Amino acid sequence: MSAARYDAIVIGGGHNGLVAAAYLARAGKKTVVLERRHVLGGAAVTEEIFPGFKFSVFSYVVSLLRPEIIRDLDLPRHGLQILPLESTVTPMDNGDYLAAWGDADESRFELERHSPHDAEAMVEFGRLMHHMAMAVKPILGMLPPDPASLSPSDLKGLLKLGGHFRSLGAERFHALHKLMTMSSADYLDEWFEFDTLKATKSASGIIGTFLGPRSPGSAYVLLHHYMGEIDGAFRAWGFQRGGTGAISNAIASAARALGAEIRTEAAVERVTVSGGRATGVALANGDELSAPIVVSSLDPRRTFLDLVDPKALPADLVTDVRRYKFRGSSGKVNLALSGLPDFTCMPGVGPHLRGAVSISPSVEYLERAYDDAKYGEFSRHPYMDIVIPSMIDPGMAPPGKHVMSIFVQYAPFQINGGWDDAKRDAFGNAVIDTVSRYAPNLKSLILHKQVITPADIERITGLSEGNIFAGELALQQLFFLRPSAQWAKYATPIDGYWQCGSGTHPGGGIMGAPGRLAAQQILKAAR
Amino acid sequence: MNFVRVLRATPFHARTAPLVRAQTWRRWAGYQVASAYEPHPDREYAAIRNAAGLIDVSPLHKYLIGGPHAARLLDRMVTRDVTRCELGQVLYTPWCDGDGKVLDDGTISRLDSRTYRLTSAEPNLRWLHMNAVGLDVTIDDVSAQTAALALQGPNSRAILQALGANVGNLQYFRLTHTNVRDIPLTISRTGYTGDLGYELWVRADDAVRLWDALIEAGTAYGIVPAGIWALDLARIEAGLIMLDVDYFSAPRAIIPDQKSSPFEINLGWAVSTSKGPFNGQRALDAERARAQQWAFVGLEIKWDSLERLFAERSLAPQLPTVAWRTSAPVYSGDHQVGYATSGCWSPLLKKYLALAHIQAPHFGVGSRLQMEITVEHRRKRADAVVRKLPFFDPERKRA
Numbered sequence: 044m045s046a047a048r049y050d051a052i053v054i055g056g057g058h059n060g061l062v063a064a065a066y067l068a069r070a071g072k073k074t075v076v077l078e079r080r081h082v083l084g085g086a087a088v089t090e091e092i093f094p095g096f097k098f099s100v101f102s103y104v105v106s107l108l109r110p111e112i113i114r115d116l117d118l119p120r121h122g123l124q125i126l127p128l129e130s131t132v133t134p135m136d137n138g139d140y141l142a143a144w145g146d147a148d149e150s151r152f153e154l155e156r157h158s159p160h161d162a163e164a165m166v167e168f169g170r171l172m173h174h175m176a177m178a179v180k181p182i183l184g185m186l187p188p189d190p191a192s193l194s195p196s197d198l199k200g201l202l203k204l205g206g207h208f209r210s211l212g213a214e215r216f217h218a219l220h221k222l223m224t225m226s227s228a229d230y231l232d233e234w235f236e237f238d239t240l241k242a243t244k245s246a247s248g249i250i251g252t253f254l255g256p257r258s259p260g261s262a263y264v265l266l267h268h269y270m271g272e273i274d275g276a277f278r279a280w281g282f283q284r285g286g287t288g289a290i291s292n293a294i295a296s297a298a299r300a301l302g303a304e305i306r307t308e309a310a311v312e313r314v315t316v317s318g319g320r321a322t323g324v325a326l327a328n329g330d331e332l333s334a335p336i337v338v339s340s341l342d343p344r345r346t347f348l349d350l351v352d353p354k355a356l357p358a359d360l361v362t363d364v365r366r367y368k369f370r371g372s373s374g375k376v377n378l379a380l381s382g383l384p385d386f387t388c389m390p391g392v393g394p395h396l397r398g399a400v401s402i403s404p405s406v407e408y409l410e411r412a413y414d415d416a417k418y419g420e421f422s423r424h425p426y427m428d429i430v431i432p433s434m435i436d437p438g439m440a441p442p443g444k445h446v447m448s449i450f451v452q453y454a455p456f457q458i459n460g461g462w463d464d465a466k467r468d469a470f471g472n473a474v475i476d477t478v479s480r481y482a483p484n485l486k487s488l489i490l491h492k493q494v495i496t497p498a499d500i501e502r503i504t505g506l507s508e509g510n511i512f513a514g515e516l517a518l519q520q521l522f523f524l525r526p527s528a529q530w531a532k533y534a535t536p537i538d539g540y541w542q543c544g545s546g547t548h549p550g551g552g553i554m555g556a557p558g559r560l561a562a563q564q565i566l567k568a569a570r
Numbered sequence: 571m572n573f574v575r576v577l578r579a580t581p582f583h584a585r586t587a588p589l590v591r592a593q594t595w596r597r598w599a600g601y602q603v604a605s606a607y608e609p610h611p612d613r614e615y616a617a618i619r620n621a622a623g624l625i626d627v628s629p630l631h632k633y634l635i636g637g638p639h640a641a642r643l644l645d646r647m648v649t650r651d652v653t654r655c656e657l658g659q660v661l662y663t664p665w666c667d668g669d670g671k672v673l674d675d676g677t678i679s680r681l682d683s684r685t686y687r688l689t690s691a692e693p694n695l696r697w698l699h700m701n702a703v704g705l706d707v708t709i710d711d712v713s714a715q716t717a718a719l720a721l722q723g724p725n726s727r728a729i730l731q732a733l734g735a736n737v738g739n740l741q742y743f744r745l746t747h748t749n750v751r752d753i754p755l756t757i758s759r760t761g762y763t764g765d766l767g768y769e770l771w772v773r774a775d776d777a778v779r780l781w782d783a784l785i786e787a788g789t790a791y792g793i794v795p796a797g798i799w800a801l802d803l804a805r806i807e808a809g810l811i812m813l814d815v816d817y818f819s820a821p822r823a824i825i826p827d828q829k830s831s832p833f834e835i836n837l838g839w840a841v842s843t844s845k846g847p848f849n850g851q852r853a854l855d856a857e858r859a860r861a862q863q864w865a866f867v868g869l870e871i872k873w874d875s876l877e878r879l880f881a882e883r884s885l886a887p888q889l890p891t892v893a894w895r896t897s898a899p900v901y902s903g904d905h906q907v908g909y910a911t912s913g914c915w916s917p918l919l920k921k922y923l924a925l926a927h928i929q930a931p932h933f934g935v936g937s938r939l940q941m942e943i944t945v946e947h948r949r950k951r952a953d954a955v956v957r958k959l960p961f962f963d964p965e966r967k968r969a
Contacts (some may be wrong), residue, residue, distance in 0.1 A: 148600035149576045151693075159711060161697035167821045174824075 051336040057085025060340030062558030063543040065298035070278035072305040079310035089288025093491040095441040096379040098301040106280040107554040119255035121296035123280035130398030134481040140388035166243040202477025216535030227265045227513040228256040251511040253370040321540035343546040363527035371497030371509030374454035378447040378489040384482035392514035402427035416453030426452045456508040462498035533561040577602040580628035581717035591800035601629040604797035614800035622723035633688045639705035651845040670853030671820035671829035676834040691813040717777035722767030732787045733898030742968040764808020766966040802893040809959030816911045822838045834864040867934035868957040869924040875953035883946045901940045907932045908937040
């Protein structure tokens, strides 16, 4: 049987693979996307785990999706619809709470209750973080230049970058330096005094990493989460109507409209290589497809060690990829509920249930949660980010019933004794027991639960070690080092074989930027 | 749903709320206050200039600074010389960051030998504490416990006297402690209208009783509760600057151009040249030595020009019914040389007035400029002349 011929094959139907395919198709390339699972989206999938209850199984909120991709692919026409996630409420151990509401006055009064100092500092902090997000934003859309290279394009890129940093001014450059080097707890200590506030803010600095709030480098992750923008406003997070899978479907719909073909249940076994050139892929079912361009949206380990023969790659790259840190540290508990949880700190049904509930009562609480993980256990009392999407998007659950999404940190991939069913149950129970401390009626509402460990994330989505960012968002793995010093510009040592996943610059979250930048590089090389 | 109150109510809410006939509420520093009590603010404004307007100004931030070093703290923080503030005196002053950019403006009242009250538009508790390092002071935020009313207009003195308050000899920018119907209060001869007027500072618990006393005694003198729309007209006529409208606090600025020095907002007179070290001193000394780049001035938009531009579309001149707070470009010839940030038709002066930031060399009194206006969906430029501020400065303000 002769192989079906394409101009480009994209391996993996995650959002970055779909974005890359859409851009390639838009440029006239005959493109096919191959997804192993029956559902598109990778870690951005919506599934009806329990009849009538739909879950954003893994990734559950959106903010980082690049506005230029939304515009280029006209995603609203294909179903993108972001609903507001306006508030964060943190229950405190003394029965009180800290809330950040959508309204500035309301939030100021709330914070004043705990610390007038912090309420005032917040204004200046917000401005500085806005500046920092502005400072880093151009980098998100930039091809990372190699600082060790003397090639004209790298030098040009470095000059552009240098000029950009010079234009920040001293005050902002110093702040950026601090964000790049400090721990989120230390950084926040410079601004605030109220522990629960610092804890809730520093939680953004640990999500998806194997760092604690006191680990240097976590301040950058804090910034990464600040860069999210919706309609030009930074630090805005929202829900996609229909769950994050609907974002993947919107991108897929745009890609199809541009001529791309998308196949599900089409697992790729390996990339076929001939004479140092990629020639296509071999599927698990024995089919072969051929194309001069093969793009992997999988993480660097799968891209370089599984899909191709590492022996065909330079040894230093193989070593770099082996060293590249995944260390998944997060889990997820999805609950189908017969009603709404009643939080002791804010009884009854209220606006707080339309926003996030953050289980982050103190910095010490988070650091202790990290301590458990550091020594190979899941956190007995983890950091949790809880949302009830059905409060905002009623289509997610039957009328009057609800879905609750609990993001959990820490659950280390490398757990003592390995993950098994018993350990998964114990993890799920620790999560539900801890949430129940703050919402005692929770257990009586649970109709169904889905507990996801990093091992499950790896098994289901293919993300190595269950890392939600396809590789830790650590400074040594960012920008011109993501995933490896010489191969940070989406190309690989195999001609025609490209990478476009979250394991490449600028990294994880439902951002789409790696897919877009990769497609641009591929098209440039093809000209 | 179990909603919490978003906006705070002032201590006068029980009296003011029933008076707001057309639900014309607005926000001020997180409080719910009346834009106007009547559907239109005409009568409220007229009372400020012809009788007395009673304005709830409780949302102002208020701090009590006490202790042996209270004066040193304030002197270090603000641009005016607080060491010269006499007992019972009130100083109006801006204060700056280290770069000499204005953070806020407000009043400092010397209540007794070592206690001062600072009022401000923005919260300043953190800034006060940052400046108080090493000083023996107490700092109390009394914003919520202290209610404030502005009684402004030519009859304001008579009303207070009718209540037995001894304000006959109270000088401009001085204060007195007194009792009205057994309610202890502080009366300062200050305000935001440029008229004869007083501000009354009272415990929040006594607020409603004080309001009732003033209405009762004031009715014979034409007292009228007045909202922010009326106050806004009066303050533009008085040439008084407003934070978040005419300028922005430096920490809120996104770009450097959004910051202002005192010189740039017509407050250069309030920057001491003789006092000890204070925030921004070095930058302000350097700025004083340079030629002034920007000034904050009054503009009078010429009636003939307005009439002509509207007549081109067969319309009579359409005038703003309340003050506007948007930004209007100001031109000299074909070049934009500044922007107006507040404007209104002055019912008293019968002139269209604006407050504007103008670049050198166009800010001299008498400079002929043009301000953008919209006539029937089209942008036009109306002739405008730079005028000395305040536009309105009656003898009775100080007499």
